Amino acid sequence: MGVKVIVVKDYAELSKKAALFVVEEITKKPDLVLGLATGNTPLGMYQELVRLFQKGKVDFSKVVTFNLDEYVGLSPEDKNSYHYYMFENFFKHINIPPENIHIPNGIADDIEEECRSYDEEILKYERIDLQILGIGINGHIGFNEPGDELITSTHVTELSEETRKANSKFFENPDEVPRFAITMGLGTIMKARKILLLASGREKAKIIAEFLGEESVSTKVPASFLLIHPDVTCIIDEEAAQLIKGQG
Ligand SMILES: N[C@@H]1[C@@H](O)[C@H](O)[C@@H](COP(=O)(O)O)O[C@@H]1O
Numbered sequence: 001m002g003v004k005v006i007v008v009k010d011y012a013e014l015s016k017k018a019a020l021f022v023v024e025e026i027t028k029k030p031d032l033v034l035g036l037a038t039g040n041t042p043l044g045m046y047q048e049l050v051r052l053f054q055k056g057k058v059d060f061s062k063v064v065t066f067n068l069d070e071y072v073g074l075s076p077e078d079k080n081s082y083h084y085y086m087f088e089n090f091f092k093h094i095n096i097p098p099e100n101i102h103i104p105n106g107i108a109d110d111i112e113e114e115c116r117s118y119d120e121e122i123l124k125y126e127r128i129d130l131q132i133l134g135i136g137i138n139g140h141i142g143f144n145e146p147g148d149e150l151i152t153s154t155h156v157t158e159l160s161e162e163t164r165k166a167n168s169k170f171f172e173n174p175d176e177v178p179r180f181a182i183t184m185g186l187g188t189i190m191k192a193r194k195i196l197l198l199a200s201g202r203e204k205a206k207i208i209a210e211f212l213g214e215e216s217v218s219t220k221v222p223a224s225f226l227l228i229h230p231d232v233t234c235i236i237d238e239e240a241a242q243l244i245k246g247q248g
Pocket residue numbers: 037038039040041042068069133134135136137141142143163167
């Protein structure tokens with residue numbers, strides 16, 4: 001038990017280390033069930049994984065992926081959807097078979113059914129082997145926002161204003177940020193065999209220090225649940241690590 005924290009110099013090093021971590025897991029288990037995140041933080045890791053693939057260092061032909069979340073109402077062709085992000089930044093550059101890719105469908109006619117079947121699909125593989133996570137400035141993981149309760153399974157969630165504001169950097173107009181998203185629940189995330197959380201930059205310093213310093217888990221800081229997971233590694237750059245006690 002206990003979160004393993006690796007502090008690296010900068011974003012470039014974080015991206016390289018994270019990619020090597022993933023490659024190592026795929027080497028050990030070529031049919032790895034890999035949970036994936038979006039946002040700015042993992043972009044460098046995806047670039048690095050593509051580079052390693054092009055150099056023949058990793059084979060994705062048996063890997064199965066499940067993305068954490070998707071905005072409700074955005075089609076896969078929408079440039080702001082996580083589908084679009086994943087294909088543009090990663091999937092179209094590697095040899096993963098399309099049928100091995102899973103991302104919640106934000107425009108499903110029956111969203112509740114979409115959530116149910118997403119969990120069923122994950123269960124077919126029993127659980128996720130390695131889950132990649134970023135962290136929101138309010139401590140959210142996936143789109144599991146702070147609140148009075150956290151939901152275990154895949155569900156529709158209303159995004160907080162804080163999260164919509166933080167994510168508006170990707171949108172031309174901040175009003176376009178969807179109000180709802182489908183997200184994997186905390187239960188599915190916590191069931192993952194291994195978790196790799198990435199954080200970069202000074203805007204993450206406060207939440208990183210806060211969640212690592214928690215003495216109890218709290219639904220007000222969803223990331224605090226990671227403290228009771230048996231195998232979590234955080235790769236954090238110096239800027240994001242600067243407020244951790246004993247750092248700098
Ligand atoms: N749903 C995603 C999260 O999975 C991600 O971790 C977070 C942080 O994003 P960034 O890496 O851009 O800071 O943003 C979004 O809300």
